[in-house]
Amino acid sequence: MLRRLPAKLLPETGFLILVFLISGLVLSTGSSLALVQKSTDPIPVEELERWGQFRGEQKWSIPPAAICGLQNGGYAVILIDGTLELRRSGESFFDSVQRFSLKIPGQPTCLLQLTENRFLVGTDRGQLLSCDVNSESSPMEWAPPSGGWKPVALAHRSSNSQVLLVDQRHGQIWELDSEKGNPLQSWTGFIDPTDVTEAGNSIYVTDRGWQRLIPCVDGEKSGRFEEALGDHGASPGLLAGPGGCAAISGRWIFVSDTENHRVQIFGTHGIALHHWGLHALLPRESSGRLHYPTGLVYDAESRVVIVLEVSESRVQYFGARDAESRPDPAELWARVDLISHYGKHWALDRGPDGFLLAVLEPDSERVVVLDRRSETPVEIDDVGGHGSKAALFRTPSGIDFLNRSGFQRFVVADRGNRRLQMFEVRRRPEARVIRESWITALVRSVDLGDLAKTIPEWKSPAPLRPGALACLDSGTIGVIDESSARVLLLNDRFQPMGVLGGSGSLERPVAIAADGDGFLIADAGTRQILRWGLDGSSKQIDLSAVRQQPDGKMEAIPAGVARHPDGTVIWTDALKGRLFRTDSSGRTLQILGSKSPEEVSGTRTGERELFNPGSLQIAGDGSMWVVDFGNHRGVVIEKNGKIRHFGSGSYLPAAQSEPKPESVQGGES
Template sequence: MKGAERARAGCLAILVVGAVGAPAAGALSALQEEPGALLRFYNGTLGELHHPVAAAVGPEGVIRVVEEASRTLATFDAAGTFVGRTALVGEGAVLTPGGVALGNDGSVFVSDATGGRVGVFDGEGGFQRWIGVGLLDEPRGLDILGDRLWVADAGRHRVAVFETTGDALGGFGGPGTGAGRLLRPLDVAALGDGRVWVADFDNDRVQLFDADGLALRAVGDFGPFPGLFAGPAALELRAGRLFVADHANHRVQVFDSEGEALFEFGVHALRPREGEGRLHYPVGLAVDPSGRRAVVVEALDDRCQIFGVEANEAAGEELAPSPISPTPTAHLGMSATQAGSLLAVNSPEEHCVLLYDVDWREPRLISRVGGRGVKTGLFLRPAGVCLDREGSRLFVTDPTLRRLSVFHLRIDPQADVGWDPLIARFVKSLDFEYLAGELPAGTLEAPPEPGALTRAADGRLFVCDRRNDRVLILADDLSYVGSVGGRGREPGRLRHPTDVALDGRGETLFVADSGNRRVQAFALPEGELARVIDLPAGTMPHGVAIAEDDQLFVTDVAGARILRFDAESGAPRGGFGREGIARACFHKPRGVSVNRNGDLLVMDHGNHRGQVVTPQGDYVGVFGPRLYIKPARARPATEEDEE
């Protein structure tokens, strides 16, 4: 919980000095002897949520959870019993809930990541006002202390500061890797003296700033060991301790006032839907004022888990910490592309692209491209992947580095391809920050942050730009040609485009306009709007693909399904899929593409696997980690399958 309860309870000002590392034996012994010091017991689960992204603990232990898929605010009492759900619609419609904080008067502040604003609601969910309109890009985490509101603006890589009445007070940060610079900050936690901790997500650290926005201290770096992070996603300050949701390390780390790692809780969930203290990519965190109870938000598994300092009837045996491995867990990403017998899939946690040979009963891994780093040929967050039609060139985007990298693939189509770490050779790259500086003033609002991409037969590349809400058009030599879209909700405008696809003639570009929850089609080469394809209520679109018969396929993250439309008219043609782990079932599907057989390759992201299905939804094959592909191999889905 952030805001009112901490203001009432007070908090200890923290000045972090010294190195971060494993807890000293004496310090840990003292913690174990102190009553209520360690949050080591699983106390229960708040389930059946709709892609929860943040939580706050209010007066008398009431828990508020914001849900992105349903655009709602769910309420649970102190015992974890569901009380009700408030729709964030109407005049105060929140397009994409991103964070939540509670005001001193019981009001609820909810950030709108798509709308670029913060909505203020009364305790019953009634809309009161907007804050930050025109001043924010992608607001995420919030914190309130007294009459001041801090907002982590992931889009502008800074923290904005407001009065809770709405008056802007300034901000600090800006994109970069140096001291005081930020890359996609996702949360903030304020101290009583005006200093602020910031979750510097893409820099894998947390930073402390003074009241004037000057950097005082950075804690952490990338890694699995205590004091290191793999994407700090959420923060909370309680009883002189800093709690950090460590996203891809699947844990919560707790630090003392000197920056030493004290303890952690949560164990990495390895099996599908594993819970009871086992965490899976935590994105949000709320701790009660006493520091004796924590609510950990897991969007990927549609739940929140509660941890406490004492066992209750829900608690099982105490969980030992997960074994630490310096090698990241290989979980498939959201993007995949296929050309001939070659399949490329991004793997963000391994900071690479995986190459598979599909001329086998199941795709066989033959190489990894890239690795972690900032030098050419390396990645921090590989996002979009694209192969040319011959499978001889690989294009990879990295929004953190603002870079597009091109690799030549040395593959003999007549040979039996085995494992070869030298298949890919770096050829060239495009620095989008440099590109933005070379274009005429006003062409782009900010340096692009490239995501998903596709390639036309004539070599043009179409690249989603999450920073400018556009699709950039590049020539085969990577020179700038133009763009479509631009920020807005009107037809022809975009908000957070997540995928692109071309029809077979290369005449129409389809864009997953995820922030506006629709698909738009643009006529080429002019880029004029051709049509808007409205989606069923509640749909969270992410991926788009076009089959040779002009069927348009759209993945629905919230509905665990693939929607089908007529690409020419936009008329719906049904769909397939449902929630589950069995074959032809999905959990948070993301990217989708059409392979050489006309089948669909669906990145079944929540199930950490890729599935191949026919355009009618019939199961063809699966690949990925053994525990997640075994249920699909075993048997067809039945109504009795657990969702």
């Protein structure tokens, strides 16, 4: 600290001493800062802008569910079948591998190493299991709080060695005792949290609903949303569906900007410092191109960041390029606009002329309305954008048309805002097929959270989380409540009518379709399809003809379902990219998708191939409309068996330009 000099010193002497003291302070401070930076920042600030160089990749035939770092270097990955791989560097990146088979119920959702041989695993059944990889004993469950939880991400607190957990069911972040999992403190107010990390004196959370990186501070009850980093968009510093985060020091945080297909580096001072990544230009392309990146791990031993891409069943390794080398284009690309793709849900109108297709596009948080009567549907309007005001969305999650005469209406589930919104498309079939803004108008909206407070049978210990929805011809609307695995019923005036499921009858419902006076529900957790009547009765669709795994589960994960006019059930398989038809006797025929590994093409974009398909709809003429989500395209099987595709050009099959006589007549055994 500087102090006043004695008055008897000469002015020149005082000046020299003052300069000396100031110089000494600056030198001392600079040295101290350098030491701190060296100890807390494994990547110097001047090196950050050189990150993004592709160093390698690792692929799996079974989709990975989650990754985490290892205490002594390397990373661990858990596959959806419970296989745990520990990968450390030997002669090359992560070529030393250990494999274990964990006996866990359900499908893993997150992973964290506790000790050398013990890992913490979250599951889609709302469990948190402590597993010893060298023991045959059953995993030990960490008791959840009252109301349960849905663990989707785990992290260590470097400051006190405790465990951080992201509970997506309640929109809450927990700090847990690392020995037995006892809750120590929590933060609330999140919409759709996806990951958590600690940097400096704060905890940071990526949130898909807020589209931000949000800090939390010890002793407080909620996140500091007014200090959040980012907002919705594509320019550097903005985010679209942030899916993962990893602090590499007290100042730098790597963030998976999932729907912008890139990784961004943020400083805790609030500035976006660097980013890299390009959407894969060709199907299944890697070499630094990214496709929906999620989890992140920084490995200090090898000085690389491991980026998980669940949709591609792989990880890619990135490091810093040499200061003298030229950057890859993926490091320099600076997007300023959102490029949207088809989401997992779409709907066909049910009017007598049947000409509309409405598609959810989660990247831009909007609904696109198309005229579907041409070979390639034509966009005629869109509605939405990110926000909480009327006609905006925070993660649109379900859509279906009502059956009515006149102008067609569709209903959208708005997960982040916990509401339903109804829109009317004011376009007649005979109108000219051109884009016209504002032909889609908001009709009504309802806050499901507020409604649940007034309906006793709707009450739940967890906030409502609306997902897929379907509309019956009678006007009854069924909305999946993901947080409580049930279906909420409303009429077309958005007045509550009751509830289906609950009490463990459903596990992870992901799709719903109208079926006469009831609904067909695809449950990805139990890998079943059920038919529910409005009276609460349920019946399981017989899918026993599909190959079973050793654990007794079907070797398929239903992702979309619909009833065909001929009475059969049509459904998609997200696990292996297939489309099936099942009749009332349980006989199941495969319509689309590869039947053996030998048939799978390198790009998975062949005429008869699907890659991570989503929902499907049946048009009035019997044609089948499938969302081929992983390929950014739609697939239509016409009534005469002809197959056609539309969507992103590079993902369309080569046969699109050279039609083949092959057709599909209801499937092959």
